[in-house]
Amino acid sequence: MNKVETALAVAASAPVGRSLWADARRRLFANRAALLSIVVLALMVLLIVFGPMVSPWSYDYIDFDGTWRAPPQIEGMHFFGTDQLGRDLFVRTLVGGRISLMVGIVATLVSLLIGVAYGATAGYFGGRIDSLMMRGVDILYALPFMFLVILLMVVFGRHLVLIFVAIGAINWLDMARIVRGQTLTLKNREFVMAARASGVSNGRIIRRHIIPNLLGVVMVYVTLTIPQVILVESFLSFLGLGVQEPATSWGALVNEGARDMDAAPWALIFPAAFLAVTLFCFNFIGDGLRDALDPKDR
């Protein structure tokens, strides 16, 4: 036993083998566009979280003496100017960013969890279970999205959670289909057969052997879904179905800004720029991840 213990101690101190993930990370960081996007996105998140604390203004403080102030208003601390109600656009842009990013990330996580579990189960068990589960997906696909959203709004009233629910309910369908397709090819791989021949249970095979092998594809899809979800939220807010005043999101701000863009272009430019930069970053990261995780390039 002593020999075993010393050998294990040696192993613990030995250099750890480079995993596929470490490999992928190295390759991702070697991709300049992706690395820059990660840095910009991190700065964006810091700004959105801490920016509103720095400003003396709050996002819903109305000042009728200070409407339509053009930026930069350094001495008045209105860095991005004010809107038609005299509200500070710097704070509103950042607070709107909180909502937009939150919707993007939470709705994507919801669709990720449901989609991966559902798709992996359907794909792994195959046969009748698969047919049944995927027909369910097809039925949900057939529901028109806008109809679903309007219906939810009418029945439950406008609420932020409903946006998560509505977007998540639609997005996990794509995720489930992608994951199911991948699982179908994975389950015939020899290591899954080897795991079955070792008596590993089905649940454990899905968790331990199938899902880790899916993560490459899924991660890429997630980074492409987040901007898509942010855009959907913007679209809903643009239609007046999204967040409710005085709370705001980038979509809602762009909507308001677009109304008065002749008189006050800054009310459009700042939120639009934040939205565009964020979407760019996510897309670049998604591209970078796809390249980094592609086994053919390894």
Next chain:
Amino acid sequence: MSLLDVRDLTVRFKTPEGIVQAVEGLSFALAAGGTLGIVGESGAGKSQTAMALLGLLARNAQVSGSIRFEDRDLLKLPESQLSKLRGNRIAMVFQDPMTSLNPYLRVEVQIGEVLERHRGLSRSAARAESLRLMQAVHIPDAAQRLRSYPHELSGGQRQRVMIAIALACQPALLLADEPTTALDVTVQAQILRLFAELKKDFGVAMILITHDLGVVAEVCEHTMVMYAGRAVESGATQTLLNAPAHPYTRALLEARPRIDTPLTDRLLALRGQPPNLLQLPPGCAFAPRCPIAIDVCTQSVPALRSVETGRLAACIRA
């Protein structure tokens, strides 16, 4: 009392094209600690026999007969009981070590998985045991290799890991489905030596599936030759290889490349194609390719009969 007693095992697959007869009326027995080689061409039913033993046949399979293992009929066991046997009492080593390990998991996790599942070891106990197993299959720097990912190991090392996983729970029966086919010749020799050594140390009974008669000669006490889902000959390896009774076994032996034949000579190849398993001929399946076939051969399937003590052959002319 033998460890494994297979009686009249038949495996058929229902496909859109018809019923594929993968294994027909196969019977054999294996004593504890014994070794059996199953030889045959692709499609002879060797791998499906192994899969039937593990209860891992495809969904469209229809199985009949009986597989008695440690006094239980595996074909009658519920799935939950079977999965307790798999990897525990019956373990399997697969053909291609390149694809049989999960690329995303460290070696220690993959060996430990079996130990945690069947022996209920804690994670740290499983690690210590994994290390011991890695040393038992002679992986150099075993402690460091435990922390490796499969792609950092060579083909031979990966196959050693697969063997370590198979031996983790000290199974009574080890199925090896062409364990050396994907490896080059020198590594092949090392792995075969390892099998012989482990058989002695662990006292495990082994079924070695291969199409390489050299492998059988090296490792197996008994050999069974399969053709088109049936056993055509079986017996002690030495006598079977020295004096084959069935014309198919003879043809296989003649088709082997030998080191003492001049390079200018052509290798003898078996004439014709293996039969279509969807539509087997009425008589002996080998008759269309058999050099000594007579009319009777194409009329009824010859039964496996004793040609001398401990020797069975399914040929009326043997």
